Every structure is written in structure tokens, then in C-alpha cells.
Amino acid sequence: MPAGAPADDFRAAFDGAQLAMAVVGGDGLVRAANSRMLELVGAGEGGLAGASAAELTGLRDEPWSWAGFVDVLQGRRASLRCTRRMKDAGGRSLSVEMTLTPLSGGRALLSLTDVTEQRELRAKLRHLKMHDPVTRLPNRELFFERLTGALQDARQAEEPSAEHGGAGPGGQGGARPRTRGAAPAPGAPGRVGLAYLDLDGFKAVNDTLGHRVGDRLLAAVARRLVACTAEAGKAEKHGITVARLGGDEFAVLVARSAGTEQLGELAQRLLDALQEPFDLAGQRLAVSASIGVVERAASGQTATALMQAADTTLYWAKADGKARWTLFDPERNAHRMTRQALSSTLRPAIERDEFTLDYQPLIDLGDGSVRGVEALVRWQHPKLGTLTPNRFIGLAEENGAIVPLGRWVLATACRRAAGWCRLRPADPVFVSVNVAVRQVWDSDLVADVAEILQETGLPPRLLQLELTESAVMGSAGRPLQALQELSEMGVGIAIDDFGTGYSNLAYLSRLPVSALKLDGSFVRGFSSAEHPSPADETIVEALVDLAHRLGISVTAECVESGEQAERLRRIGCDTAQGWFYSRAVPAERVERLL
Numbered sequence: 399m400p401a402g403a404p405a406d407d408f409r410a411a412f413d414g415a416q417l418a419m420a421v422v423g424g425d426g427l428v429r430a431a432n433s434r435m436l437e438l439v440g441a442g443e444g445g446l447a448g449a450s451a452a453e454l455t456g457l458r459d460e461p462w463s464w465a466g467f468v469d470v471l472q473g474r475r476a477s478l479r480c481t482r483r484m485k486d487a488g489g490r491s492l493s494v495e496m497t498l499t500p501l502s503g504g505r506a507l508l509s510l511t512d513v514t515e516q517r518e519l520r521a522k523l524r525h526l527k528m529h530d531p532v533t534r535l536p537n538r539e540l541f542f543e544r545l546t547g548a549l550q551d552a553r554q555a556e557e558p559s560a561e562h563g564g565a566g567p568g569g570q571g572g573a574r575p576r577t578r579g580a581a582p583a584p585g586a587p588g589r590v591g592l593a594y595l596d597l598d599g600f601k602a603v604n605d606t607l608g609h610r611v612g613d614r615l616l617a618a619v620a621r622r623l624v625a626c627t628a629e630a631g632k633a634e635k636h637g638i639t640v641a642r643l644g645g646d647e648f649a650v651l652v653a654r655s656a657g658t659e660q661l662g663e664l665a666q667r668l669l670d671a672l673q674e675p676f677d678l679a680g681q682r683l684a685v686s687a688s689i690g691v692v693e694r695a696a697s698g699q700t701a702t703a704l705m706q707a708a709d710t711t712l713y714w715a716k717a718d719g720k721a722r723w724t725l726f727d728p729e730r731n732a733h734r735m736t737r738q739a740l741s742s743t744l745r746p747a748i749e750r751d752e753f754t755l756d757y758q759p760l761i762d763l764g765d766g767s768v769r770g771v772e773a774l775v776r777w778q779h780p781k782l783g784t785l786t787p788n789r790f791i792g793l794a795e796e797n798g799a800i801v802p803l804g805r806w807v808l809a810t811a812c813r814r815a816a817g818w819c820r821l822r823p824a825d826p827v828f829v830s831v832n833v834a835v836r837q838v839w840d841s842d843l844v845a846d847v848a849e850i851l852q853e854t855g856l857p858p859r860l861l862q863l864e865l866t867e868s869a870v871m872g873s874a875g876r877p878l879q880a881l882q883e884l885s886e887m888g889v890g891i892a893i894d895d896f897g898t899g900y901s902n903l904a905y906l907s908r909l910p911v912s913a914l915k916l917d918g919s920f921v922r923g924f925s926s927a928e929h930p931s932p933a934d935e936t937i938v939e940a941l942v943d944l945a946h947r948l949g950i951s952v953t954a955e956c957v958e959s960g961e962q963a964e965r966l967r968r969i970g971c972d973t974a975q976g977w978f979y980s981r982a983v984p985a986e987r988v989e990r991l992l
Contacts, residue, residue, distance in 0.1 A: 424472075593664060603683060688724075770829065832864045833865055858888030895915065897919070
């Protein structure tokens with residue numbers, strides 16, 4: 399107290415303060431309380447003297463605040479400030495901001511400020527921020543918050559409980575209160591489930607009927623999802639949250655999952671609930687949903703990883719035909735991750751010269767000589783070893799890497815073929831190179847071929863470009879013009895895997911095709927004289943005859959026996975390739991064959 403200040407003045411200020419205050423002794427008991435404090439707790443004059451301040455404010459319920467209270471009273475901490483829930487004299491629940499500061503003589507001043515209105519306003523603002531205005535469901539931000547909390551709770555449920563004891567102020571137990579691990583929750587211990595849902599066909603509703611009807615549909619979908627999860631009180635029991643993540647995407651969190659069976663049943667119920675049509679503003683609307691389901695132990699998981707897995711599984715459900723739910727499959731995901739890794743490293747692999755070419759001979763069925771070779775690309779992957787085209791060509795076509803890769807294959811194959819031409823000038827072999835239709839669209843294939851032929855010195859007649867039947871038969875505009883220019887240049891055009899795609903024979907009359915390569919599925923019908931396939935043999939014979947009448951040569955693929963080769967020769971097939979003659983081999987072995 400300052401020198402000369404009357405004690406009565408300070409007492410009057412203490413009693414008349416609008417702030418609820420009490421003086422607490424070093425033992426944690428109330429020594430004196432002002433009128434506002436007495437009014438707040440509903441105690442009469444002197445009714446708080448000797449009461450435990452910790453019990454009065456509920457500090458014992460929270461280990462952190464109780465520990466801070468003890469430290470202030472024992473001089474180890476300068477002050478304590480926290481927010482507590484307590485009831486006033488009328489039983490109304492209040493939010494109070496509690497401050498404890500040291501006084502002289504081992505005492506402390508406890509003050510309480512009613513912040514209920516501020517807290518309620520913040521709660522309303524938070525609710526608006528964390529909920530979707532259309533469906534009134536939790537939004538993405540709140541969903542992630544609850545998912546993170548569910549993972550933490552699930553991990554804590556697996557940890558052993560911890561207890562502390564001892565003596566403390568006020569004669570009410572230890573300086574660190576006894577804490578207990580989380581009580582066992584319903585369902586499997588420490589497991590979390592997630593269903594990620596996307597409406598099929600919602601965009602059509604928005605586009606045709608407008609956003610107002612679309613919003614009504616979203617709200618109706620939300621009500622059905624909530625009703626579905628609330629059946630038999632399961633929502634509260636398993637900690638289920640239904641949220642709208644944005645657009646036509648919803649998510650259902652099962653914080654205390656009972657296992658994959660429970661999640662599968664829930665996903666099916668959600669699908670069944672959405673199968674029923676919606677009657678909105680005189681319109682009967684029908685939508686379906688695709689759902690990705692993830693269920694796993696919380697240990698080692700993060701909210702981001704779970705959502706990524708759910709998003710991947712939702713994509714599978716859509717790719718598999720929509721209107722279904724799909725459970726996360728680690729093996730399928732590993733395959734996807736491998737594809738993604740391969741896709742992202744394709745272009746750098748071209749720059750690092752990780753690709754090589756093998757060549758499979760094309761044999762003249764008349765005299766058995768080598769008439770040409772087909773170039774087949776291989777990826778010498780530093781971790782996965784040698785990869786065949788079926789592992790990466792599709793990826794290269796998807797991400798555009800097929801253009802630089804195809805240019806490299808074409809240049810390398812032409813360079814080799816030019817060398818073989820010098821080895822056997824009197825009877826040179828041609829080289830056949832596979833070309834993707836995207837190479838025609840995304841690059842100037844004609845200019846690339848002309849430049850490579852000029853650089854390597856390979857005559858155009860010794861280059862054959864192979865395109866799949868589906869690519870060639872759909873050619874129009876730029877692709878068709880490119881094929882015609884290449885043919886005029888002298889380059890051969892072959893249709894690969896003929897008989898497996900559109901098989902539109904009318905195209906053959908206007909496309910500059912010089913060769914047909916019959917798919918191996920036809921040749922397999924020639925595998926045994928004891929069990930022949932008359933249909934396959936008739937089809938091949940008709941195709942060969944038709945091709946020859948159009949001036950087109952025919953190559954049979956996948957020839958694996960001498961019997962097949964002989965029967966194809968009798969039918970009139972021109973050339974053949976397959977393991978009966980040779981597998982695809984490095985360029986050096988081709989030179990020995992020549």
C-alpha cells in the first residue's frame with residue numbers, strides 16, 4: 399500500500415469495484431471477497447471466507463490451469479490468466495475470464511470478468527465461418543478440424559492412462575491433479591473412417607434448371623445424408639459428422655469407427671438414400687453418387703493423408719462406372735503411385751538417355767529372309783529395371799511426353815537402319831516405327847520425318863510408320879493430311895493390330911496404307927492342326943485377299959510355331975514376326991542376323 403494511503407480508501411475501492419474480486423491466501427483459501435464477487439456466486443456477507451478458490455472457479459478440472467494456480471501462490475509464476483465456465487447465483491452458465499496476481503504477504507488477488515456475451519458473439523461468428531450457408535452443414539474448414547481432432551482422440555485412446563498425486567494448497571489433493579486416459583469409445587479402438595461423396599449429374603441440374611434449384615437440391619441431399627447417419631442414434635455414438643466440402647462434394651467422418659464393415663454399410667445406406675428422386679419446386683430430380691471409403695487405424699495418419707486416400711478412392715468409384723462406393727485398396731493405390739511416379743519422370747528420363755531400342759525381325763514367308771525390323775522402345779529404369787512399352791507408352795500419351803520420346807525413337811531407329819543399309823546395300827531392310835496419334839496432333843510429324851531422313855541418309859522407302867487401327871480409322875483433317883504427305887514422300891504407312899478396333903474397311907480405300915499387321919488374336923487360331931479355328935482362318939484369308947487386291951501387303955503378328963507360319967504362308971500372308979523367328983533383340987544381334 400502506498401505511503402499515506404488510508405486503508406479504508408482501498409477497502410472502499412475493493413468493495414465498490416464492478417469487477418468480481420477476492421483475496422486468496424497462500425493455502426488457496428479465500429480471505430476476503432468484494433460485493434460483486436458475492437453477488438456473482440450468490441454468497442452472503444462473509445459467505446466466501448475460507449472457501450477454496452480452486453473449487454469456486456473449477457480450476458481443478460483442468461490440469462494446466464490448476465498447475466498455474468499453484469505456481470502463482472508459491473511464487474514460481476508472475477500471474478495466471480485463463481477463461482473458465484461457471485454458474486452464477488441464478489444457475490446461469492457463464493464464461494468468465496479469471497486473473498490471479500500475487501500480493502504481498504504470500505497472498506494473491508483473484509479477479510473474474512464476465513465475458514459471456516463476447517464469447518457467445520464469437521461463437522456465432524465462428525458458426526457462420528465454419529458452416530456452409532446453403533446446407534447448414536459443417537464446411538471444409540470445420541471438417542478438417544474435426545478430422546484432425548478425431549485422429550488425436552483415437553491415438554490418445556490407445557495410450558495408457560497417467561495418474562499423479564500429492565498434497566497441495568487448500569488441503570484438496572496434490573499440486574498436479576489426477577488425470578485419466580480417455581474412456582474406451584464405442585467401436586474399434588483408435589480407428590477412424592471417412593466417406594467422400596460426389597454427386598453424379600449435378601452439373602446438368604445446375605446448367606439446365608439454374609443455381610437456385612441446384613442449391614435446393616444440395617440442401618435436400620444434405621438433409622438425407624444427416625437423416626441417414628442419425629439412424630438409431632449412431633451419429634452421436636460413433637462421432638459422425640456430415641459436411642459439405644464445396645460444390646457437389648460431401649464427406650462423412652466416423653470419428654470412432656467400428657471397422658470397414660461399418661463404413662461399407664454406411665456408404666451403401668447413403669447410396670440407397672440418394673436413389674430416391676427429389677421433388678423440388680415442381681421438378682422431380684434424380685441424382686446418384688460416387689463414394690470413396692477409407693477406414694484405418696489412426697496411428698501414424700494425418701488428416702491430409704486420409705483425405706488424399708479418400709479422394710483417390712472417389713476417383714476409382716467414378717472410373718468404375720459411378721453410382722457406387724469403393725473401398726480404398728492399398729495395392730491399387732501402389733499401382734497408381736507407381737504410374738504417377740513413372741509419369742512425372744518420363745521427360746527427365748528422355749534427357750538422361752534411359753531409353754533403348756530393341757528390334758524384332760519381320761520375316762518373308764516366301765523365302766524366310768529378313769525383310770525388315772520393328773523398333774520397340776525399352777525404358778532402362780534405374781529402380782524398376784527394364785520396362786516394356788505397355789508400362790509407359792500410355793502414360794507418355796497422356797502427359798505429352800510421347801512427342802519428344804517418339805522423336806527420339808524415330809531418329810534412333812532411322813540411324814540404325816541407315817547403318818544396316820550400308821551393310822546390305824543390294825537387299826536393304828526397312829525399319830518399322832510405332833507412332834502415336836498425339837504425335838501427329840502435337841508436333842509437325844511430316845517435318846520431323848523429313849529432317850531425320852535427311853540427317854541419317856535413310857531412303858524414305860526403308861521407313862515404315864505404324865499407327866493403331868483405332869487411330870488411323872478415325873483420322874481426318876490434319877492427321878489424314880499428314881499421312882498423305884508422308885506417303886507421297888515414300889514412307890510406308892502400316893495399320894497395327896488390324897482387326898481389333900473399328901475394322902471400317904471403307905477407310906482402306908482412301909487412306910494411304912501400304913501394310914496391314916494382323917492382330918495376334920487371329921494368328922492364335924492357327925495354333926493347332928488338331929484343333930483348328932475355321933472362322934479365324936476364313937477371316938484371315940479374306941483379309942489377305944482384300945488387302946492384296948488393294949495393293950496392301952499383310953504381316954502376321956505373334957507367330958509362335960512353324961505350323962502357324964506354314965498355314966499363314968499357304969493363305970498368302972506376306973511377312974510374319976513372332977517368337978518363332980526371334981524375340982525383340984538389341985541392334986548388335988540384328989546385324990548378326992543380317
